[in-house]
Amino acid sequence: xxxxxxxxxxxxxxxxxxxxxxxxxxxxxxxxxxxxxxxxxxxxxxxxxxxxxxxxxxxxxxxxxxxxxxxxxxxxxxxxxxxxxxxxxxxxxxxxxxxxxxxxxxxxxxxxxxxxxxxxxxxxxxxxxxxxxxxxxxxxxxxxxxxxxxxxxxxxxxxxxxxxxxxxxxxxxxxxxxxxxxxxxxxxxxxxxxxxxxxxxxxxxxxxxxxxxxxxxxxxxxxxxxxxxxxxxxxxxxxxxxxxxxxxxxxxxxxxxxxxxxx
Amino acid sequence: xxxxxxxxxxxxxxxxxxxxxxxxxxxxxxxxxxxxxxxxxxxxxxxxxxxxxxxxxxxxxxxxxxxxxxxxxxxxxxxxxxxxxxxxxxxxxxxxxxxxxxxxxxxxxxxxxxxxxxxxxxxxxxxxxxxxxxxxxxxxxxxxxxxxxxxxxxxxxxxxxxxxxxxxxxxxxxxxxxxxxxxxxxxxxxxxxxxxxxxxxxxxxxxxxxxxxxxxxxxxxxxxxxxxxxxxxxxxxxxxxxxxxxxxxxxxxxxxxxxxxxxxxxxxxxxxxxxxxxxxxxxxxxxxxxxxxxxxxxxxxxxxxxxxxxxxxxxxxxxxxxxxxxxxxxxxxxxxxxxxxxxxxxxxxxxxxxxxxx
Numbered sequence: 001x002x003x004x005x006x007x008x009x010x011x012x013x014x015x016x017x018x019x020x021x022x023x024x025x026x027x028x029x030x031x032x033x034x035x036x037x038x039x040x041x042x043x044x045x046x047x048x049x050x051x052x053x054x055x056x057x058x059x060x061x062x063x064x065x066x067x068x069x070x071x072x073x074x075x076x077x078x079x080x081x082x083x084x085x086x087x088x089x090x091x092x093x094x095x096x097x098x099x100x101x102x103x104x105x106x107x108x109x110x111x112x113x114x115x116x117x118x119x120x121x122x123x124x125x126x127x128x129x130x131x132x133x134x135x136x137x138x139x140x141x142x143x144x145x146x147x148x149x150x151x152x153x154x155x156x157x158x159x160x161x162x163x164x165x166x167x168x169x170x171x172x173x174x175x176x177x178x179x180x181x182x183x184x185x186x187x188x189x190x191x192x193x194x195x196x197x198x199x200x201x202x203x204x205x206x207x208x209x210x211x212x213x214x215x216x217x218x219x220x221x222x223x224x225x226x227x228x229x230x231x232x233x234x235x236x237x238x239x240x241x242x243x244x245x246x247x248x249x250x251x252x253x254x255x256x257x258x259x260x261x262x263x
Numbered sequence: 264x265x266x267x268x269x270x271x272x273x274x275x276x277x278x279x280x281x282x283x284x285x286x287x288x289x290x291x292x293x294x295x296x297x298x299x300x301x302x303x304x305x306x307x308x309x310x311x312x313x314x315x316x317x318x319x320x321x322x323x324x325x326x327x328x329x330x331x332x333x334x335x336x337x338x339x340x341x342x343x344x345x346x347x348x349x350x351x352x353x354x355x356x357x358x359x360x361x362x363x364x365x366x367x368x369x370x371x372x373x374x375x376x377x378x379x380x381x382x383x384x385x386x387x388x389x390x391x392x393x394x395x396x397x398x399x400x401x402x403x404x405x406x407x408x409x410x411x412x413x414x415x416x417x418x419x420x421x422x423x424x425x426x427x428x429x430x431x432x433x434x435x436x437x438x439x440x441x442x443x444x445x446x447x448x449x450x451x452x453x454x455x456x457x458x459x460x461x462x463x464x465x466x467x468x469x470x471x472x473x474x475x476x477x478x479x480x481x482x483x484x485x486x487x488x489x490x491x492x493x494x495x496x497x498x499x500x501x502x503x504x505x506x507x508x509x510x511x512x513x514x515x516x517x518x519x520x521x522x523x524x525x526x527x528x529x530x531x532x533x534x535x536x537x538x539x540x541x542x543x544x545x546x547x548x549x550x551x552x553x554x555x556x557x558x559x560x561x562x563x564x565x566x567x568x569x570x571x572x573x574x575x576x577x578x579x580x581x582x583x584x585x586x587x588x589x590x591x592x593x594x595x596x597x598x599x600x601x602x603x604x605x606x607x608x609x610x611x612x613x614x615x616x617x618x619x620x621x
Contacts, residue, residue, distance in 0.1 A: 157432060160559045162418075162429075162566075167417075170435075171433060171434060171435035172432065173433070173434050229526075229527065229528050230527065231528070232528060233528055233530075
């Protein structure tokens with residue numbers, strides 16, 4: 001039942017991807033509203049999935065890598081729905097839908113939905129730590145999306161190739177401002193999540209701590225470089241893309257080295 | 264049944280010397296009284312003078328053109344430059360005009376505002392009755408649909424507007440941006456004016472002749488600076504418009520790289536409209552620098568125009584659907600419907616587009 005909800009959600013995101021591809025083919029740029037509703041509908045089904053799974057588990061559904069990926073995809077959609085309209089960044093939905101679709105499709109296809117052997121007791125601090133970290137990842141993911149948009153736009157302006165559907169991308173300065181705000185949002189949430197991790201009561205797993213602090217330091221360093229005007233916007237955008245790729249890889253790696261739940 | 268018709272002269276059919284004799288038409292009230300139209304609207308822009316009318320009986324074209332001409336300056340040759348559209352063709356013509364398909368610059372949007380203004384004036388004078396009201400309201404709907412459903416208005420089509428569009432793509436809001444004009448040429452002035460119109464207030468002008476710099480600064484509401492100061496000013500500005508007569512490039516990577524290292528998070532947009540170029544092309548490789556020379560600006564403008572031309576067919580389909588519907592509503596359905604291609608079979612060649620030229 002819960003996987004069916006997820007399949008419907010994935011189809012919503014797929015509709016957003018197809019719509020964007022058609023817009024690119026027809027060189028018509030009006031995917032924003034459609035993508036917003038496609039992502040909104042997909043988000044509702046994702047939420048229903050997480051709710052059903054959470055009730056079945058009796059805790060926040062972050063007990064295996066499958067749930068982590070779905071929670072991450074949900075966080076990306078959540079942040080997009082919250083900040084997308086506020087930042088008024090055209091085409092952000094067109095870039096977000098493929099990311100969420102990719103994350104969910106991978107989670108559905110890969111054999112990673114393995115129930116955790118021991119039924120884990122509910123631990124509010126652990127769930128706070130895990131969910132805050134995941135929502136922070138959602139903000140980092142959207143910073144990555146904005147980073148990709150920045151790099152595409154910058155490339156177009158550098159090479160004087162301005163006549164694709166992506167010519168409707170927002171100005172570089174607006175994209176950079178969005179990246180910065182998303183990084184701050186993600187960093188604040190991630191910091192709160194990390195602090196929450198110290199109150200879980202159990203022993204602190206060393207590998208997880210090193211990875212978590214590695215991610216925290218990485219994003220902290222980007223923000224510091226930005227604050228001191230030492231990092232060029234293009235570098236910040238590039239680091240957001242690379243950083244998010246690395247952060248997701250860390251999530252994956254933790255699953256292999258950790259005996260407990262992945263987050 | 265009321266006859267809708269349009270009699271006009273435009274850049275397709277007449278040169279400016281001819282058009283200017285009709286550039287200050289009389290009011291709609293006078294036109295109605297002298298020509299016998301029940302309803303009338305005059306659309307007068309720099310590229311066209313057209314009368315849209317509605318009458319129970321046919322109104323001769325001469326009666327309309329006699330009303331339009333200024334002070335009896337009509338010549339026998341003028342008769343050949345007027346066109347006339349009746350019924351469905353009139354509807355189609357207006358829809359094409361208001362959508363920017365009949366404009367000199369395809370897809371330009373000023374025409375919609377001009378038509379709206381003419382409509383408002385005619386309505387105020389009581390010259391617009393139910394027929395023209397329905398026709399023009401539908402025309403505004405068509406124009407909106409064409410704008411939103413096609414890319415006919417996309418892209419800038421002049422060097423100045425391309426430069427402004429690019430500046431917006433880089434900086435977003437231009438109000439707080441600083442501009443340095445190096446060399447006070449005509450294109451620099453046009454570009455600076457275009458930036459000025461988008462809210463740029465901090466414009467500095469540097470020229471070998473300080474007097475010329477001062478006069479351009481006055482025109483663009485900027486300030487003149489001494490020519491030997493330009494390199495120092497360059498480090499402060501966001502947009503540099505260069506058009507000096509220098510034989511060798513003034514800006515090279517060696518000059519600009521140290522400057523950009525001091526401002527890694529502030530991009531620099533360089534518009535080099537000088538020939539020979541003032542800025543070495545390698546400068547574009549520097550992070551944060553966006554260099555456009557006159558050829559690249561013109562290429563973008565031409566590409567925009569080509570893209571707009573590609574969108575004509577899509578716009579014609581929208582217009583044809585509305586014309587067809589409007590003809591049925593107004594009882595012109597018995598006329599043979601014209602296909603979009605037959606309206607303007609030679610695409611942009613306006614000379615061929617005279618459905619019933621007199």
